[in-house]
Amino acid sequence: MYKILVVDDEPEIVKLLEAFLTKSGFEVITALGGEKAMEMLQSDIKADLMVMDMKMPRITGADILREMKRINKRIPVIILSGSLDPKAYCEQIKTIGSSDIEYLMKPVDLNNLLAAVKKIQNQTPKT
16 A cells, blocks of 8 residues: 655644545555654655655754655655745755655645645556
8 A cells, every 4th residue: 555654743734634645545654743754764664655844843844855865765755835935945955856856835735635646656666
């Protein structure tokens, strides 16, 4: 089953995304905040996709992307952000060097999220 890691510092968003993606047929694991996500990445977590907020206290989405690159963990990412300037995040992401990234604005339309997840799922080679 396709496994999605949901990372956000807002419990309501984590619960909403977990319920929606589970109902849509995916296995969902969650991390409330960047610290928990970092712990999971540094462990032997097996996720096919990460859905993540960029702006979180202490450990940001950019920090998580840098750590993924450092430990050579390649997981496609869908970034959810309420930033009014998505170009700023896109530039930040380019400097980190990650390419498997989609970007959706908050509040996210769940149908758009599902379409992005399915697009990435279909692009991922089957093992």
